[in-house]
Structure formats: C-alpha cells, structure tokens
Amino acid sequence: MGLIVSMFGFTKEQENQIREAAPGWDVAFGKPQEITADQFAEAEIVCGWHPAAVQGGALAEGSKLRWIQSGSAGVDNFPLDKLEERGILLTTASGVHPVQMAETAFAMLLSFTRNVHHAIRNQVAGKWDRAGNYGELRGRTIGIVGAGQIGTEIARIAQAFGMRTIGVRRTGQAAPYFDRMAKTEQLDEVLAESDAIVNILPGTDETYRLFGSRAFERMKNDALFINLGRGTSVDTEALTSALQEGKIGGAGLDVFDPEPLPEGHPLWSLPNVIITPHIGGMTDRYKERMADLFVENLRAYLKDGAPAKNRVDYKQRY
Numbered sequence: 006m007g008l009i010v011s012m013f014g015f016t017k018e019q020e021n022q023i024r025e026a027a028p029g030w031d032v033a034f035g036k037p038q039e040i041t042a043d044q045f046a047e048a049e050i051v052c053g054w055h056p057a058a059v060q061g062g063a064l065a066e067g068s069k070l071r072w073i074q075s076g077s078a079g080v081d082n083f084p085l086d087k088l089e090e091r092g093i094l095l096t097t098a099s100g101v102h103p104v105q106m107a108e109t110a111f112a113m114l115l116s117f118t119r120n121v122h123h124a125i126r127n128q129v130a131g132k133w134d135r136a137g138n139y140g141e142l143r144g145r146t147i148g149i150v151g152a153g154q155i156g157t158e159i160a161r162i163a164q165a166f167g168m169r170t171i172g173v174r175r176t177g178q179a180a181p182y183f184d185r186m187a188k189t190e191q192l193d194e195v196l197a198e199s200d201a202i203v204n205i206l207p208g209t210d211e212t213y214r215l216f217g218s219r220a221f222e223r224m225k226n227d228a229l230f231i232n233l234g235r236g237t238s239v240d241t242e243a244l245t246s247a248l249q250e251g252k253i254g255g256a257g258l259d260v261f262d263p264e265p266l267p268e269g270h271p272l273w274s275l276p277n278v279i280i281t282p283h284i285g286g287m288t289d290r291y292k293e294r295m296a297d298l299f300v301e302n303l304r305a306y307l308k309d310g311a312p313a314k315n316r317v318d319y320k321q322r323y
Contacts, residue, residue: 012053019296081208089319103158113257143167148199208235221247227254236262
C-alpha cells in the first residue's frame with residue numbers, strides 16, 4: 006500500500022469516495038502549500054497539479070511517483086519530457102468538460118447571431134439602439150476543429166439548432182453528430198465552407214499558431230471564430246488584424262496568447278469580439294465529475310496497474 010496526494014479541493018463526501026476506492030492506502034488531502042515535500046516524495050499517486058509543489062517533491066530524485074491525474078483536459082503546462090523519462094503515467098480530465106464547454110460555445114454563437122453582445126454594451130450605456138444584423142444559426146454550417154468529446158457535444162447541439170456540422174480531426178475518422186469529417190490537411194476547405202469555426206485543439210507543436218493570417222484569409226468575411234482550445238493555436242496579432250479589417254465577422258475568445266490578455270490590447274475594445282477569462286471549462290459540477298473520473302481511474306490502477314481513461318500519449322503530447 007502507498008500514499009495518494011490530492012490537491013483538488015474535493016468535498017468531504019468525495020474524499021470518502023476516494024478513500025473507499027483505495028482501502029489500506031493513506032490519502033492526504035489539502036492545498037499545495039499544505040502538502041509537505043516529504044509527502045510529495047512518498048506519494049505514488051497525485052491528483053491535481055501545482056508545478057512548484059509537485060516538482061519540488063514528487064518529481065525529485067528518488068520519489069515514488071507513478072501516476073498523476075490532471076484536473077485539466079490540456080497538459081501542455083506539464084513537464085512531459087521529464088514525466089516520460091521517469092515512466093510516470095499521466096491522465097487528463099477529458100470527459101469532465103463537454104457540457105460546459107459546448108454551452109460556452111453556444112453562449113458566444115447566440116450572442117453574435119442575436120446581437121446580445123451589443124445589447125449588453127448598450128444597456129451599460131443606457132442606450133436604446135435596435136441597429137445591427139440579426140441572424141439565425143439554423144441552416145448555417147459549423148466547422149469544429151478538434152472532434153473529440155467536446156467537439157462531439159458541440160456537434161450534437163449544433164444539429165439540434167438545425168446546423169450542418171463538419172468536424173476536423175487528425176485521423177478523419179467519422180464520429181456521431183457530424184455530417185462530415187475532414188482530416189487536418191483539409192482544414193482550408195472547412196474554413197472556406199463554414200459560417201462558424203469552433204477551435205478546441207490542444208496546445209502542441211503541431212497546433213502552434215495553426216490559425217494565422219493564412220487561415221483567416223480563407224474564412225468567409227462574415228464568419229464567426231470561437232476559440233475554446235489553447236491560445237497558442239492562434240496568432241493573436243493575425244486574428245486582431247483580421248477582425249479590424251473585416252476579413253472575418255467576429256470572434257468569441259476564452260483563451261489567449263499571451264494569457265491573460267494584456268491591458269490595452271486592441272481585442273478588448275473591438276465591437277465584434279466577446280472575451281471571457283478562460284472560464285469555458287468551469288462549472289459547479291466540476292468536482293463531482295472529477296471525483297467520479299478519479300475514482301474510476303484509481304480502481305483500475307489498483308486492479309490492473311494502470312488507470313482506465315485518458316492516458317496521455319507522450320509522443321502525441323496529449
């Protein structure tokens with residue numbers, strides 16, 4: 006038996022779920038600053054991630070760490086090379102995010118089509134103004150770049166709105182709720198065909214600044230661009246120029262490069278931009294879903310020696 010360290014801030018009921026899933030194991034719950042270096046060094050399993058705390062103990066020479074359960078879907082902020090070299094398993098929180106991420110995407114899309122973003126600004130100014138273009142999602146084409154669990158949920162809702170759905174994924178393999186699936190090398194075709202593009206790609210070398218000036222030039226001049234993936238997949242200055250010059254219709258942005266978006270950046274004041282501060286994955290159901298995932302993976306790890314879901318492929322970087 007060994008030690009499990011959790012920094013995720015679970016409720017007492019969720020903590021008990023975890024203890025019951027690992028009888029005989031010691032479990033330490035607490036904030037990163039409440040877990041000692043000795044506990045990190047002794048931990049075989051860590052749930053959560055705090056670079057300074059974990060690297061100072063769990064990744065130190067001679068530590069017992071064998072598995073990290075991330076609380077996020079993206080792992081581009083992890084020392085992946087070091088983890089791979091040490092043979093440490095890493096699992097993501099994929100599957101925890103589809104509902105809230107899809108709802109965030111549609112909050113932005115509906116705000117644009119129904120001019121809610123302008124109405125809110127006018128409300129703050131105490132201004133009655135009905136000017137503007139009012140459209141519909143029905144009959145429009147949505148291109149979803151990154152057709153995993155989140156992308157599939159976005160496609161499901163899009164079809165309920167009467168939209169045509171095109172997915173983009175590395176393999177091009179078909180998935181439910183997509184009218185068509187394209188490979189990454191067919192992205193240009195999808196950009197040209199879509200009325201809305203939703204980007205939910207992870208942060209990797211392959212996705213770095215995938216959306217640059219060339220991509221925005223291929224989009225329709227009234228197309229909407231929604232970024233819920235990683236800020237590094239977008240060339241921020243190219244996006245800003247595309248919005249200022251009318252090459253695309255608008256952008257809903259939850260992630261940025263750099264992040265936070267610097268004070269005074271032009272994106273803050275553009276009328277065709279909606280900005281949220283990287284909250285697309287937040288929900289009051291997060292801890293509940295995270296506890297269920299961790300318990301399922303924990304039971305598999307104790308039974309079979311490896312977690313059941315979301316193991317990171319270090320070669321793919323996600």
